[in-house]
Amino acid sequence: MVLYGKEKIKIVKLIKILKKICIVLYFQKRVKKLRKRIINYNYKYYVLNNQDIPDYQYDKLLLKLKKIESLFPYLRNKKSPTQIVGEKTLINFKKINHKIPMLSLNNVFDKKSLLKNFLYPLKIKFNKQNFCCELKFDGIAISLLYKNGLLIRGATRGNGITGDNVTHNILKIKEIPHKLKGTNFPFLLEVRGEIFITKKNFSVLNKLQFSINKKFCNTRSAAVGLLRLNNNINNKTIKLLSFFSYGIGFSKKLNIFSQNKILQRLKSYGLPVSNYSKIYFSFSKIQNFYNYFQKNRNFLPYVIDGIVIKIDSIKIQNILGCTAHAPKWAIAYKFPSQEKITFLQKVIFQIGRTGIVTPIAKFNTVNISGNNINYATLYNTNEIKKLNLKIGDMIIVQRCGDVIPKIINVVIEKRFFNKVEDVILPKKCPSCNNLLKKNKNNILYCSVGFFCKDQLKGYLKHFISRNAININYIGDKLIDKLVEKNFVKNLLDLFKINYTTLVKIDTLGEKLIQKILKSLKEEKIVTFDRFLFSLGIPEVGIVSSYNLSHFFKTIDNFLNTNLIELSNIPGIGTKISLNILNYINNKNNVDTIKNLLKEINIIYPKILIEKNYFYGKRVTITGKLFFIKRFELIKKLRLLGSNIDNNIKKNTDILILGKKPSSKLLRANKLNIKIINENVLLKLLSEK
Template identity: 55%
Template sequence: MKKSLKKEIEELRNEIHYHNHRYHVLNHPEIPDYKFDELLYKLKHLENLFPHLITNNSPTKSVGGITLLNIKKINHIIPMLSLNNVFNEKDLFLKFLNPIKNLLNKTKNYFCCELKFDGIATSLLYNNGQLIQASTRGNGIIGENITNNILYINDIPHKLQGNNFPSILEVRGEIFMKKVNLNILNQNNIFNKQFANTRSAVLSFLRLKNINNNINYNLLNFFSYGIGFIQSKKKISSHIKILKQLKNYGLPISKHTTICTSLKEISFFYEKIKRERNNFLYNIDGIVIKIDNIKIQKILGCTSHAPKWAIAYKFPPQEKITILKNIIFQIGRTGVITPVGKFKTIKIDGVNISNASLYNINEIKKLNLKIGDVIVVQRCGDVIPKIINIIKKERKNNITTNIIFPKICPDCKSILKIKNYNKKTLYCPSDLNCKSQLKGYLKHFISRNAMNINYIGNQLINKLVDINLVKNPIDLFNLNINTLNKIPHLGNKSILKILNAIEISKKTTFTRFLYSLGISEVGLVTANNLNKHFQNLSNFLNADLKDFYSISGIGKKIAYNLYKFINDKKKLYIINKLVNEIGINWNNNIIISNFFYKKKIVLTGKLISINRLKVIEKLINLGAMIYNHISKNIDIIIVGKNPGSKIFKAKKLNIIIINEQQLLELINKN
């Protein structure tokens, strides 16, 4: 029995070492964090039960990964330790609060509660206020030298503010990346690879050897959360005071930090942050609880890998493991074929999930995905779930099967083609003759920001197309009582509402009409820019390719899409019928005396009291031009809650800044 137990522990250690290496060194984890935590917890439990089986090379005795051999190393003055984890209130009490209760005040204690950032732990060393060195945690004793790389991160000051700082100060914190910046990184394909999460993207930045102007380090951010070594005559009594002092030195700290005095207050803070986590600009995976009193911290001390005076209270996982059952191929309104993975149902954040988009065929090839694979599914907030990895060690060749890519459209049976400019994209060339594309197009056409036809929902569109009552948007406007009576379970009152809504929708705006046409990659903002540039439909339809190039915000790809669209005889036929026979019309008359007329505007942050799209629509109707990026040509920036870096650029360029309340007041005046 002892032999089998020893073997089980050894196999568990080997498995943890393997995943540790993939996570910290290769930057390519194979399993979700919570699965790794489960393995480590199981090993700790067994080692506690059988301490004579503990070895010096056990993962429970180390902090993290090993530094790469080809990267310069830095010895930490004081070890950079990891944190022990708990996942529920009961364990928080039993494993953290209860063991230290004898050292705590019986009446009132203070705990500093902070966010647990999903980034790279970093040490910054300042000598007489000047930054001289930076390193990662590494294995806790030796870290990777990242000094050259972090010099380009705006959040990290090269010199501390003021003159009352210690002669030597080691600041500890987290380098992280905002969610939106991960999207920018992946869209621009800067590293010639796609990143599944912000942490792996940050690590790739920090491990770059050759730094050049093409790499934008402004995509990275930093929060300080404490200090390591300090050489100072002043005694520090409180952790929260340390954070405030770091802020005074010019180092950024998170505003989501609070002092709690009981388990009840800690749990309240935890639940509050858990509810709000998806609204944050960056990823977090829990909170960190630290005893605020520095004297008690020193008395409690540390183990070889974690302090006894702090603990991480982690959120339930937003990643789950399941089994891929099938891949189906769907057709969108543009004809692009999108693979969708069907898997055994899992629950993440209380939501049952059984499928996830795989975007294109290259995603399947990149993951080396097979039917029957054990897969890792991620869901952050309310976004569409994503298959981020497979666990190859679980693959059983006698069970898994290769995925066969389609050669004909699953709907209309047309032979699929590959886009010339993007060989990873399959598409159906049949356009509106393919019912799946027609359904997607019509759903876009009637949507709120397009023709805004009420009382016609997705289900009705499906029925109208399936029984061949509607073959294009012209047929939609030619619906009458007789044709709608052919739809089962559709009463006379509903029919009258639908017909009335169709009639009302004929009076629209040029921007809405352009957007409703469903031109590839032309959103509401681009449609408005086209409106401003061409003023009327005739100018738009007679434009040349160079005319589209000259419009701000339109690149070569969108310009080509527009030019191709206006030279498509079928599209021109539909436009002519809609305007000249159906009677769709618009009035571009705008009161030019309003504040927003011809102003170039950028929005940043979350608007609370009004929907963002409604704001954009109102501004467009007032003659404004909406842009996504800050430049010296922008007139106004509208700022909501948690604005991004755009506001700092706007201040440097002296651009007019308007908050949400001021925006509403100005809109209501017009």
């Protein structure tokens, strides 16, 4: 049938209408699916404190939903995740209504989006403007209400309108003042900020007994989890939390006209404020600020996931206002993700020198921060239960401190239950085939000691290392072969190696054999602290060994010590003390030490040291040194009477600065600690 004139036009119009209806129905379905997924993730993230997908994937989903809703505004509704902040509050907490809504921030992930969605529109409207750039902390937003200078209430953001009353825990955080400084504060003042946990305290938290049954996969989940603890939980864990204030939500008669001035005023009230906020006018300066902290974020003592850019003028902020979800005068410029999703292939088990069974996860290779990663340690067998890990799972992998790969979670919604397998824990040692045991923390370990080849290998590698006895030309691979071929069955066998033994190792040439033999025959002279470190006593590291050596002065004093004596040594706690006593009460260990003394000469610490520039001072080192090796410098400084600290403390006297320093430099500047570079250092050393 052929159509003409008006009939044809009607049919064409009808087809166009049907196409539009199909498109709308298609996007309506997509919107429903996206909303359902995002609401589910929100519930897990905000309420259950369980991150199911990496941040960047969640942000992509939210961005997709926003784009569809902007194309089809009639699909948008008040219950959409784009129109609400956070998620449901917890049932067992009292609720608090915020006087002014606590909103979230819109995110951008690249220069183009920052310019297009934030900076250019503002430039067109308001021409020249200053921007306050701050760090974006990875914690939980909090509201603190002060009445006449006294803290009366603390609440989480919740859904932006209503939050959880967490005052009982807020009062236990040392960094949050119960009373404001001075007198020039308004009768009512609502302070807004971020509660977080530092990397150091996060490590401490995961070592505490109670955290074995509580899963904290990252610093944010730890902060949220601790803040929502009940009153009857140990106060020590709450005190691990930290706080930075970054704004004011509500106040009476507080006339401040810029974001930078607000930060200064908060600081004057005694509230902690980050020292890294800056005022910039140009995009290039903002980008430089972003680039600097993207590169150096791992040196900071806490986790950040981007920067926050705010218009500095409060007047312009008020003109721009907010959407239902976020302010129009601020944006989060987030860093590229350090997390990736990948497929778990298998879990293998290894034995270290202490006998603890360490699971190693093997997964499909992912590239994070320019590095290919295909395995990660799971620390101990309890971690498998914490993560609910199964072979065939899709897992989220993160590089902690931009170095150590770590599995932080399992993507449960991508688990195909008919295709995954339980991780079977070994019953026998994978190295020596002896039955494994469990310690008081329910962690599997091999109890046979150095009769287990993997434990012996681990101990020998520790013994010959640079910070211990420092035997040259014997590497890890040679140790493995010597133990596997039964040429070395204990520590003393190492000193009995001869030409006949080494020539049986097919990878060794004549020259290398001669070098190894010469190295073993040479008189071994080591300081007392290095000798103690070489023994491999659990928890006794380089610093502890140094403290022990200067307390006991001789090996005989060390072998005849007791618990009371050990408890008086700085840096030696109960756990280390008990480990030392267990070691020296073992007859085999004492016999080994006596035999080692036939092969090794110990230099004991001198009681009197001539006074010099470094005498009696606490010294910390950061960065790479070019003219002197770090371990040699530490040895020299100790001989000059210095105390060497791994971290900057309030009582640190000197920071020695090398190239590419860590966050120690930032903390030293903050505490006004004397900083000397390598040139000054060498000059001072040459004077002695």
